[in-house]
Amino acid sequence: MTKYNIVFIGLDTHKEFNEGAYIEDQRGAKPVHLGRISSSKLAINRQFESKYPHATLHFVYEAGPCGYWIYRLITSLGHCFYVVAPSLIPKKPGERIKTNKRDALKLAKLLKSEDFTPIYVPEPEDEAIRDLSRAREVAMKDLKDAKYQLKALLLRNNIYYAGTANWSVKHLRWLTELVLPHPAQQIVLLEYIQTITDRLARLERLINELTHYVFQWRYYPVVKAIQAMRGVRLLVAAGVIAELGDLTRFDHPRKLMSYLGLVPSEHSSGGKRHIGAITKCGNGRARRLLVEGAHSYRYTANISTELQKQQEGLPKQIIDIAWKAQLRLCKRYKKTHC
Secondary structure: OOOOEEEOOOEEOOOEEEEEEEEEOOOOOEEEEEEEEEHHHHHHHHHHHHHHHOOOOEEEEOOOOOOOOOHHHHHHOEEEEEEEOHHOOOOOOOOOOOOOHHHHHHHHHHHHHHOOOOOOOOOOOHHHHHHHHHHHHHHHHHHHHHHHHHHHHHOOOOOOOOOOOOOOHHHHHHOOOOOOOOOOHHHHHHHHHHHHHHHHHHHHHHHHHHHHHOOOOOOOOHHHHHHHOOOHHHHHHHHHHHHOOOOHOOHHHHHHHHHHOOOEEEEOOOOEEEEEEEEOOOOHHHHHHHHHHHHHHHOOOOOHHHHHOOOOOOHHHHHHHHHHHHHHHHHHHHHOOO
């Protein structure tokens, strides 16, 4: 193998093995298939440290379910590593054959030609908080599904709750006193009640743990600061920052909005310009949390007691920005909906 300064290596990652390919930094160089590489850390280290002792290595692989451990392993060895989203990889319209070998060769060529944009890779601590925040969202969804199933059972049997507060202690007590027409249905009702009770306890545990770790997180000052905004409490703020990570990577608010898919779509041709709905690209979880918080701006601008407590201890500059944003957003909502 000839001596060269830079080697571009593409990896197609899987659970048990990785498919590798490389291409030299020379004019007219063609990618070379490396074959399968074991997914163990020792095998990956030996494969590249021994073969290219004097070269500068640049790696790339697609983001996927295997996570970022390969990225962190190779960057810890001092090499350059890039992670690309599968949706951002260029693809020819007539390309219908997909294999591990082809994917690795394609990644190596694209890395050399710089034909893709790498994605942001969170730090291990940030990823752990994000996992905990996502687990809370999953628990909320599971709880909501269980409630829908129980309500559907009651609706089919023409049973209605006369009270006002659903899922309160009084409502749950009323559910346990119900007697359905058939013993089999009674078993289903009791199972649903038990499922809801278990999922309520699970959600409460996750909320307590998330609250505990957020106060120790390095981004807690940012989480605390954005709670100055109306409609943004601790769990919403923690979820947004956990999904976005380091906000300094966005040098302008428009780039952040574009990343979240909150900018309008556009289709312009010739002298015609058509502006459509928001693109809904990027991180859907962060976008959902922001939209959830934005619902509070339907009402008149106001500093409630709860919001005042959230703003305690924050610099005056942050509070002023939050108040200015609230006035602007409330006014915009009234202007567009009245």
